[in-house]
Amino acid sequence: MKLFKILFLLLLLLNTSIFYAQIQTPNSISNPDIKWDLTQKKFPEGFISSVKILKSDNDYIYYYLKSFKVLIMGFNYNHFLVKYDRKTCDYAFLDITPSKKNKKLEILTADTLDNKFHVYSYFHNKKLKKLFVFDESFDYQTLKPYNDINKFCEIDLTEKGSLLENMFLVSDNNKLLFRYSCEDVKGKYYGLEVFNKKLEREWGSFNMAKTENGYNYESDYKIDNNGNVYAIQRNYERKSDIYKHYDRSRVWVVCYLKDASEPVSTALILKNDLFITAERLAINTKNQVVIAGLYAQPGTESAVGGFSFVLEPNLTKISSVQTNEFTKQLLAKGLDSKKMNEDTKKIVEKKDFEKNFGYRFNDIYFRKDGCFDLVAEKYYSVTVTYKNSSTTYYYFDDLLVLNFNADGSFKWIQKIPKYEYVIDMYSDIGGYYLYHDKNDGMNFIFNIANYVPQFIGYKHKSSTVKLRLDKEGNESFNEMISDSEISCTIVPDYIYLENNDNLIITRANTVKTIMPFMDKYNNIMFGLLKQRN
Amino acid sequence: MIRRLCISLFLINALVSFSQVSNISTYLDDGGRTEASDIIKSDFSEIIQANIPIIWEHKFHSGFALQGGIGLLVNHLYKPIIKPVFASADFKSDLQSGFSLYLQPLYYYTGFESLHVGIPIHFKQYGNMASSFEFNLGIGKQWLLSRHLAVDIETGVGMNFEYSLDKKSYIYNLDIIDPHPDIANSFRSRIIFPISIKVGYVL
Numbered sequence: 001m002k003l004f005k006i007l008f009l010l011l012l013l014l015n016t017s018i019f020y021a022q023i024q025t026p027n028s029i030s031n032p033d034i035k036w037d038l039t040q041k042k043f044p045e046g047f048i049s050s051v052k053i054l055k056s057d058n059d060y061i062y063y064y065l066k067s068f069k070v071l072i073m074g075f076n077y078n079h080f081l082v083k084y085d086r087k088t089c090d091y092a093f094l095d096i097t098p099s100k101k102n103k104k105l106e107i108l109t110a111d112t113l114d115n116k117f118h119v120y121s122y123f124h125n126k127k128l129k130k131l132f133v134f135d136e137s138f139d140y141q142t143l144k145p146y147n148d149i150n151k152f153c154e155i156d157l158t159e160k161g162s163l164l165e166n167m168f169l170v171s172d173n174n175k176l177l178f179r180y181s182c183e184d185v186k187g188k189y190y191g192l193e194v195f196n197k198k199l200e201r202e203w204g205s206f207n208m209a210k211t212e213n214g215y216n217y218e219s220d221y222k223i224d225n226n227g228n229v230y231a232i233q234r235n236y237e238r239k240s241d242i243y244k245h246y247d248r249s250r251v252w253v254v255c256y257l258k259d260a261s262e263p264v265s266t267a268l269i270l271k272n273d274l275f276i277t278a279e280r281l282a283i284n285t286k287n288q289v290v291i292a293g294l295y296a297q298p299g300t301e302s303a304v305g306g307f308s309f310v311l312e313p314n315l316t317k318i319s320s321v322q323t324n325e326f327t328k329q330l331l332a333k334g335l336d337s338k339k340m341n342e343d344t345k346k347i348v349e350k351k352d353f354e355k356n357f358g359y360r361f362n363d364i365y366f367r368k369d370g371c372f373d374l375v376a377e378k379y380y381s382v383t384v385t386y387k388n389s390s391t392t393y394y395y396f397d398d399l400l401v402l403n404f405n406a407d408g409s410f411k412w413i414q415k416i417p418k419y420e421y422v423i424d425m426y427s428d429i430g431g432y433y434l435y436h437d438k439n440d441g442m443n444f445i446f447n448i449a450n451y452v453p454q455f456i457g458y459k460h461k462s463s464t465v466k467l468r469l470d471k472e473g474n475e476s477f478n479e480m481i482s483d484s485e486i487s488c489t490i491v492p493d494y495i496y497l498e499n500n501d502n503l504i505i506t507r508a509n510t511v512k513t514i515m516p517f518m519d520k521y522n523n524i525m526f527g528l529l530k531q532r533n
Numbered sequence: 534m535i536r537r538l539c540i541s542l543f544l545i546n547a548l549v550s551f552s553q554v555s556n557i558s559t560y561l562d563d564g565g566r567t568e569a570s571d572i573i574k575s576d577f578s579e580i581i582q583a584n585i586p587i588i589w590e591h592k593f594h595s596g597f598a599l600q601g602g603i604g605l606l607v608n609h610l611y612k613p614i615i616k617p618v619f620a621s622a623d624f625k626s627d628l629q630s631g632f633s634l635y636l637q638p639l640y641y642y643t644g645f646e647s648l649h650v651g652i653p654i655h656f657k658q659y660g661n662m663a664s665s666f667e668f669n670l671g672i673g674k675q676w677l678l679s680r681h682l683a684v685d686i687e688t689g690v691g692m693n694f695e696y697s698l699d700k701k702s703y704i705y706n707l708d709i710i711d712p713h714p715d716i717a718n719s720f721r722s723r724i725i726f727p728i729s730i731k732v733g734y735v736l
Contacts, residue, residue: 071594104561126646126677127563134557151560165643 034481034505036527038089043067043522045095046078048510051524053496054112054140056504059086061496061526062140064110064117065093079110081117081140084526094143098136101149105134109169113176114197116146120169124157131155131163133178135199152199153178155191160206164188172223173283175202179221182206190218192256194227202227203258211235211252211265215242218254220281224313229256230289232281233265247298251276253291255315266315270307270323273298280374282364284406287313292374292402294359295323303359303376303400304331310408320408326400326415334398334417357397360431367440370406375399375434375442381427393451396420396430401442401469412473420449425511426460426488433492437501440471445480445495445503447487462487480529488512494524503529564680566735569645572683574733576635579604582613584633584657588731596641598649604633606659629660637671645683645735648674653689653729667693669727683733688726695721 046067053063061084068075077097084091098105098121105121112118116137123132133153137146157163161184170177178193186208193204210216212235220232233252241248254265268276268291279293289311294303305325311318359376366372378397383390399416420430432446449462464481481487486507494506505528509521574588586604593599608628639651650672657665669691676684 102557102561104563104567123561125560125563126566127680128560130560132557132560134560149557151557154560 034527034529036507037086037525039509039525040084040089040091040523042519043524045069045080045093047513047522048508048524049077051491051494051506051508053494053504053506054117056496056498060084060141061086061504064140077107079107079119081138081143083141083143086526092143094138094145096136096138096145098134108133108167111171112140113171116140122167124163129157131157131167131180133169152195153193153201155180155193157182160184160189160191170221170223172221173225175223175227177221177223177229188216192229194223194229194258205256205261205263207256207263209233209254209256209263211254211267212250213237215239217242220279222281222283224283224287224289226287226313227258228314230254230281230283231256232279232291246277246301247275247296249275251279253281253289253309253311253315255289257314264315266311266318268309270295270321274305274307274323276307277301277303278359278361278376280361280364282366282372284366284370284372286370288319289313289315290364290372290408292364292372292404292408293361294376294400302357306400306402306410306413308402308404308408308410322404322408322410324410324413326413330413330415333415357395359400362434365436367436371404371411372406373401373403373442375401375432375444377432392424392427394420394422394427394430396422396432396446399432399444401473403473414469414473414475416444416467416469416475418446418448420447421451422449422460423451423458425513426451428491428493428508428511429460429462429488431492433495435497437468442469443467444469446492447490449488460484460488462490464490501531503531505529566646566677566680567644569677569735571736572645572733573736574600574602574683574685574731576602577730577732578728579633583608583611586633586635588635588733590733592641592645596644598639598641600635600637600639600651600653602635604635606631606633606657608659629662631658631660633657639671641675645675646677648672649687651687653687653691653727661698663695663697665693665695667691667725667727669725671727671729673729677735681735683731683735685729685731685733687729687731691725691727693723693725695723 046069048065049068050066051063053061055062063082063084065080065082066077067080068077078095079097080093080095082091082093096119098107098119104123108120108122110117110119117140119136121134125132132151134149135152136149138144139146160182162182164181164183167178167180174197176195176199180191182189182191189206190209191206194202196202209218211233215236216233218231218233222230224230231254233254234249235252236242236249251268252265253268254263256263270276274295274297277294277296279291282290284290290308292308295305295307296303305323307323309318310320357378357380360379362375364372364374377399380395381392383392397419399418401414401416403411405411422430429447429449432444435443437443444467445464447462447464449460451458451460461484463479463484464487466478466480468476481490489507489509489511491506491508494508496504498504504526507525507527509523512521570592572590574590576586576588579586584604584606586602588600588602590598590600607630609630634656637651637653639649642648652668653671654668669689671687671689673685673687678684
């Protein structure tokens with residue numbers, strides 16, 4: 001028993017010291033002031049699953065809220081516009097769930113367009129063999145519907161095989177792209193429909209879009225100034241390799257031209273058999289296609305360098321291919337505090353030192369001078385089932401920040417060591433929020449969080465920090481919230497940058513919820529962080 | 534006065550909502566396919582095994598549905614048309630008639646016209662001679678060929694348990710699966726791979 005007590009104390013001390021070591025950096029500045037509002041009253045229409053602030057002014061914060069309700073079998077999502085009074089901390093809301101008006105309508109997505117809030121829904125009419133897409137708009141400031149639901153897209157499925165239920169709508173470059181897919185005996189087809197911001201159809205295509213034999217998966221759709229559509233296509237030879245063995249896949253960039261019947265494509269190949277582990281596509285102001293990301297060496301999964309491709313419009317020519325191998329110092333940065341018992345050098349020299357981790361990217365961000373940056377977050381989650389109960393562990397790990405010149409060459413690469421090791425509902429406090437300030441600085445807000453096993457269950461310890469990289473990649477550091485109880489409810493995804501550069505921080509008490517006792521913490525709280533610089 | 538005003542506002546609101554939905558009602562009209570929640574079915578694959586079932590299916594909200602049915606075992610009218618692979622002895626030659634019960638909870642992926650998974654459970658009582666209980670994990674798909682005609686095909690893997698008073702195996706008599714078909718035993722179990730083809734009238 002005594003031995004057990006000593007062991008427990010040792011573990012506690014070790015854990016605390018790791019936590020402490022992480023948040024201390026030489027440039028640490030004192031806590032900034034956050035003025036917290038009162039806790040909002042419990043949301044009455046289901047359990048809050050996400051919050052997106054749309055706009056704020058001196059009096060109100062307008063946000064879009066998604067909630068879910070548990071049914072006898074499964075659950076359903078409901079959608080609301082909420083108007084929050086900053087003085088009284090009270091709110092009013094409007095239910096905008098399309099199925100409330102007509103059960104046949106399924107929501108596709110919801111977002112602001114031209115100062116209105118639009119809810120896009122669809123219906124697959126199996127009698128007419130047609131797919132209809134509808135739009136309805138709302139005034140999110142007065143919480144009033146415009147009562148203007150209308151059909152803006154109609155797709156005849158008569159000779160297109162079976163419709164697959166994986167359609168989506170993307171908003172990019174003041175245009176909307178609706179992507180759907182169908183399957184018949186020959187294989188899978190992708191349908192694209194492009195609309196302007198008045199939701200008038202510009203063009204559409206229906207293609208197999210096969211770059212090569214095997215299994216082709218398209219993602220990351222972007223629209224250029226002329227309305228052409230670009231996407232990344234990853235090709236796997238074997239089904240068993242899909243999303244498992246990136247080294248056995250090839251990456252293509254595909255361009256669906258507005259006036260051509262067939263898409264054009266170009267393979268993205270790096271020298272020395274280096275292969276692309278993760279990538280992102282964007283269109284710059286010159287209509288050039290920019291693809292940037294991370295690469296690994298053959299037979300491994302760990303990213304050891306960054307790359308960029310710049311292609312001329314319509315993929316007529318590859319203008320530039322750049323690679324930059326990470327230095328040992330960069331790879332080792334931050335490892336000392338995480339793997340105290342392991343030899344850091346040994347870890348970095350291991351051929352596959354980051355196995356199991358994937359990379360999550362933000363959108364490529366272009367600055368006024370054409371330079372651009374990209375952030376990759378190392379990420380991993382695993383679900384463990386033990387005695388009929390399962391727990392999902394989330395690992396939101398280091399950030400790799402790649403900064404490029406306008407021609408695609410590398411300016412600098414930085415690594416932000418962090419760990420956010422959280423469980424179940426606490427996954428919401430993982431990840432990071434990024435905004436670019438007026439001086440081209442990149443500001444990251446995230447929680448340094450860790451779950452601490454208890455005799456019964458676990459608890460989370462966290463602090464919220466802000467890290468700034470100036471345009472040369474130099475770091476400065478703020479600890480924003482040291483109170484673990486508060487930090488454990490800060491959701492980076494819900495942070496909102498106001499026009500006056502102040503930040504609205506959201507405390508989502510929902511992360512504390514243990515199913516099925518949802519009611520107690522079904523509320524959020526806003527705080528205002530006034531920026532000093 | 535306030536009351537009148539409230540009623541007027543309510544009516545205006547209702548009218549506006551109605552006219553909104555009616556704007557798109559042409560596109561939403563699929564002849565009642567989406568609203569359909571009840572189907573009366575019979576199972577063709579059971580009929581050829583001398584069981585005439587009538588099944589009622591009701592779809593609840595969120596894709597969950599329940600099928601329940603009763604059937605007549607008519608071995609006195611005709612012998613089962615299909616015969617299990619590898620059957621050795623005279624198949625079901627002596628079986629008495631009786632009744633069957635059927636229940637299946639199932640989940641539709643996207644409405645009635647889609648893939649579904651379920652657990653079909655069958656109980657058959659052959660007079661006072663033998664009884665059979667079977668269940669399986671099934672996967673299938675349903676098509677509505679017209680507003681009122683549904684076809685549902687399902688397959689799966691599961692277990693069958695047979696009980697006979699005289700300790701003979703009547704129902705399948707599979708040498709391959711049953712390790713001791715000749716040994717007197719009142720209780721037998723087997724692995725089954727059933728296929729079901731149901732045709733129904735959509736209410």
